[in-house]
Amino acid sequence: MKEVNPNAAPMVRIRGLRKSFGSHVVLDGIDFDVQPSQVVVVIGPSGSGKSTFLRCCNGLEKPEGGSVEICGRPLMQDGRMLPDHDLNALREEVGMVFQSFNLFPHLSVLDNVTLGPRKLRSLSRAEAEVEARALLEKVGLAHKASAMPASLSGGQKQRVAIARALAMKPRVMLFDEPTSALDPELVGEVLQVMKLLASEGMTMMVVTHEMDFAREVGDVVVVMDGGGIIEAGAPDVIFTNPSQERTRSFLQAVL
Ligand code: ADP
Numbered sequence: 279m280k281e282v283n284p285n286a287a288p289m290v291r292i293r294g295l296r297k298s299f300g301s302h303v304v305l306d307g308i309d310f311d312v313q314p315s316q317v318v319v320v321i322g323p324s325g326s327g328k329s330t331f332l333r334c335c336n337g338l339e340k341p342e343g344g345s346v347e348i349c350g351r352p353l354m355q356d357g358r359m360l361p362d363h364d365l366n367a368l369r370e371e372v373g374m375v376f377q378s379f380n381l382f383p384h385l386s387v388l389d390n391v392t393l394g395p396r397k398l399r400s401l402s403r404a405e406a407e408v409e410a411r412a413l414l415e416k417v418g419l420a421h422k423a424s425a426m427p428a429s430l431s432g433g434q435k436q437r438v439a440i441a442r443a444l445a446m447k448p449r450v451m452l453f454d455e456p457t458s459a460l461d462p463e464l465v466g467e468v469l470q471v472m473k474l475l476a477s478e479g480m481t482m483m484v485v486t487h488e489m490d491f492a493r494e495v496g497d498v499v500v501v502m503d504g505g506g507i508i509e510a511g512a513p514d515v516i517f518t519n520p521s522q523e524r525t526r527s528f529l530q531a532v533l
């Protein structure tokens with residue numbers, strides 16, 4: 279368990295977050311803080327709002343109410359988003375990795391990783407390539423720099439997607455079921471990279487069904503159901519002695 283300074287400003291501060299789709303209330307007023315270097319693992323049944331919660335944390339989803347702050351800067355306040363220009367700037371601080379990789383299919387691995395920094399951080403091609411090669415090295419894919427995405431396995435694609443997100447130098451990384459689309463034998467290589475990031479102190483929010491990862495790498499496990507967070511706590515507590523019956527039955531179904 280990492281030391282968390284209770285006086286440190288949270289990396290992500292969420293208050294009263296509300297989001298509905300039509301009459302369906304998906305998030306009913308969520309309060310939550312993510313501290314610097316914390317790994318928060320979000321679990322819960324399908325449809326419980328995990329993806330919506332994550333998407334609200336980088337402005338991909340527009341909530342009706344509440345506030346989300348990244349490093350003390352509001353992404354949205356009282357349900358009002360920042361103007362697009364400021365929203366885009368703040369989004370660069372929040373990297374996101376999806377279940378479905380979303381690489382640019384017509385670009386090489388290297389160009390996938392350098393595109394964002396060249397366009398949004400105004401790096402030259404040479405500068406961006408130096409950084410990108412170091413990131414590809416970190417995710418174990420230096421030898422694939424000139425490959426096209428279609429030639430990669432799912433696990434390799436997801437590791438490129440992680441390198442691409444890191445290339446924007448985010449302060450927080452959001453992962454939405456990053457291994458759910460992978461063949462079982464490819465899950466480990468992606469979790470390994472995420473574990474490395476966690477050990478380097480990256481602040482992370484991870485939606486996953488990989489309970490071993492949650493136990494081993496998570497500092498806090500958040501359980502969502504029925505429109506909100508039903509409990510949150512250290513993995514040991516959540517997995518061995520949860521306070522909510524709904525957590526118990528969810529874990530029984532997945533473990
Ligand atoms: P989870 O990731 O936990 O499976 P989601 O956040 O994807 O849950 O979805 C929560 C609920 O919101 C689900 O009932 C889903 O059908 C609904 N929902 C999500 N996105 C939309 C959307 N764009 N339009 C309408 N309903 C949506």
Ligand code: MG
Nearest residue numbers: 328329330454
């Ligand atoms: Mg989801």
